[in-house]
Amino acid sequence: MSRLYWTTTALITAECIGGGIADLLRTPPFYPAMIDLGYPPYLATIMGTAKLIAAAIVVAPALPRLKEWAYAGITVNLIGAIASHAAMHQSPSNAIAPGAFLLLALVSWATRPSSRMLESREPAHPLRAGERA
Numbered sequence: 537m538s539r540l541y542w543t544t545t546a547l548i549t550a551e552c553i554g555g556g557i558a559d560l561l562r563t564p565p566f567y568p569a570m571i572d573l574g575y576p577p578y579l580a581t582i583m584g585t586a587k588l589i590a591a592a593i594v595v596a597p598a599l600p601r602l603k604e605w606a607y608a609g610i611t612v613n614l615i616g617a618i619a620s621h622a623a624m625h626q627s628p629s630n631a632i633a634p635g636a637f638l639l640l641a642l643v644s645w646a647t648r649p650s651s652r653m654l655e656s657r658e659p660a661h662p663l664r665a666g667e668r669a
Contacts (some may be wrong), residue, residue, distance in 0.1 A: 544644040545594060549612065551637050552591035559584030569630075572619045583613065594644070600654045607645045614638040 555617035558566045559580040567580050586609060593599055595608040621627075 537648070538647055541644060541647040541649065544640045544647065548595070548637060548641045548644050549595050551640075552594070552610065553586040555585030556584045559587065559634045563669065573624055575620075598649075600652060603648070603652055604654060607641060610641045611638065614641065 555566050559568075559570075560566070562577070562580055566583075570597055571577065571582075589605040590609050593602045594610075596603075614634045614637055618631045618638070621630040621634075
């Protein structure tokens with residue numbers, strides 16, 4: 537498997553594990569930032585649990601459908617972080633870390649080996665390309 541895939545996957549997985557543990561333990565830097573953005577404290581438990589589950593699924597050797605959901609969740613979390621900082625009119629520098637991890641997550645997803653992808657399927661539409669009714 538590609539070095540780029542494993543490097544980006546290791547980095548995004550480490551971020552999910554570190555962030556998930558920090559959320560669950562309510563420690564810096566994520567918990568204070570979450571509270572500063574106006575989110576309720578209980579969201580840290582939800583997000584921390586989700587991040588740890590996503591990390592486990594992304595590195596698992598199988599589970600292609602769950603991998604798609606895990607990558608989607610990671611992407612939504614990071615876009616949400618960027619949007620939250622912007623909505624609260626915080627310094628644009630606050631978007632650098634989530635933006636960088638978003639880029640890493642997208643590269644990890646895009647470079648994953650075929651064994652970690654969903655199989656392509658025929659379209660659900662009854663007419664194939666070029667056929668007439």
